[in-house]
Amino acid sequence: AQSVTQPDIHITVSEGASLELRCNYSYGATPYLFWYVQSPGQGLQLLLKYFSGDTLVQGIKGFEAEFKRSQSSFNLRKPSVHWSDAAEYFCAVGAARSGNTGKLIFGQGTTLQVKP
């Protein structure tokens, strides 16, 4: 079955510290991969996406992610976290073969708390 796993439900980091959010997927075909961020009561904002090519992708707000096909992972990283990064983060996968970038399977989400 197709699925996305975000092993960490809740993470707390200190402001200025580095961050890595994990994402593993199970997908039978070549995937499109995404990270979205959601603030309380709000919709989803795209941080970055992987369609093809370079497996290290850069996104907005200083985030990056690396696609590792052999590990079925797409971990999100940021070298220095800001208090405004506190939010919920979702990893999502779509089918590259279908070209449908909007029909996605989402992980359960990781809530990031930032300590001053």
Next chain:
Amino acid sequence: DTGVSQDPRHKITKRGQNVTFRCDPISEHNRLYWYRQTLGQGPEFLTYFQNEAQLEKSRLLSDRFSAERPKGSFSTLEIQRTEQGDSAMYLCASSLLQGRMNTEAFFGQGTRLTVV
């Protein structure tokens, strides 16, 4: 362009009542998606349209749910005879398919439904 717009932002209804939500996608986007997100979970795909055609429906979309996109622009999602289990955030997203190229999906801020 102001992005994907959803109305209302919040809806409280009594069990058994019908409710309708509206989504206005980004103006040139020809694909439109509906998702449901319950508390503490990632969004789950419900259905999507390409122009006015509804191309796919999830098994999550019971007979009480119906979605339309009559002119290929805005869309409505109606829930008949609401149940407490329908309480959730309903998210709309849109994307642009041109030939084989598809942009990522852009999400609205959602409609929060509470069934009492």
